[in-house]
Amino acid sequence: MKEIDLNCDMGEAFGNYTMPNDVELMDYISSTNIACGFHAGDPAVMQQTVAMAIKKGVAIGAHPGLPDLQGFGRREMKISAQEAYQLTLYQIGALSAFVKVAGGKLNHVKAHGALYNMAAKDAELAKAIVQAVYDFDPKLILYALSGSKMIAEAQNKGIATASEVFADRSYQDDGSLTPRTEAGALITDENAALNQVVAFALKQEVRSVSGKIVAVDAETICVHGDGVHAVTFAKRIAEKLKSEGILVKAPRYEK
Numbered sequence: 001m002k003e004i005d006l007n008c009d010m011g012e013a014f015g016n017y018t019m020p021n022d023v024e025l026m027d028y029i030s031s032t033n034i035a036c037g038f039h040a041g042d043p044a045v046m047q048q049t050v051a052m053a054i055k056k057g058v059a060i061g062a063h064p065g066l067p068d069l070q071g072f073g074r075r076e077m078k079i080s081a082q083e084a085y086q087l088t089l090y091q092i093g094a095l096s097a098f099v100k101v102a103g104g105k106l107n108h109v110k111a112h113g114a115l116y117n118m119a120a121k122d123a124e125l126a127k128a129i130v131q132a133v134y135d136f137d138p139k140l141i142l143y144a145l146s147g148s149k150m151i152a153e154a155q156n157k158g159i160a161t162a163s164e165v166f167a168d169r170s171y172q173d174d175g176s177l178t179p180r181t182e183a184g185a186l187i188t189d190e191n192a193a194l195n196q197v198v199a200f201a202l203k204q205e206v207r208s209v210s211g212k213i214v215a216v217d218a219e220t221i222c223v224h225g226d227g228v229h230a231v232t233f234a235k236r237i238a239e240k241l242k243s244e245g246i247l248v249k250a251p252r253y254e255k
Contacts, residue, residue, distance in 0.1 A: 039073025
């Protein structure tokens, strides 16, 4: 049976408050990436979200971002490789503490927002993030953009990877994501997004905005959790995959 992971970024709130979609979304995903306090989240929310994930049997990942609360970590910042290493290590450690105390196990790391996109193209930043993951625990899996510098650097280092694709983002002919600044970057037709998800899982391919069929490594599919219809969309994806005989399952370190 074919398998694929459904992941979702969570814990992106503050204080004694749980994001409205987070609890319900955990019924349909297999792994979660929990904000570690730099771009969003705080100790209370981290603890709550970890507890929810353990209760639901969802694989837990650290979701380190740039120190930019106001910009939600989506604005590029000029940082050195050393700074990328430090902020990644710091945030993994913070989330790992809550996971350990709750009796769980940290499964993976996925960078957030601008940090994710910068390291996808910048080999030095990618190498720094990979080194931080490796130094903390070489058995952690790195979730990163399919075909990116981060995937390449992690594989060079010997870290397990999960190549990530996006359910509701369109793709260019070279397999890259359509920039959010361009029209059509987001797929608003849920049926079109569902067809894209099935193509990822069954055929390891995607149809670009120009209609070209492009090969992609698709091991984990990101489902955005902050949309108005996020829960119903995630449910439809999970049900569609099941109907196609595809098992929704998180990758685990098996070496």
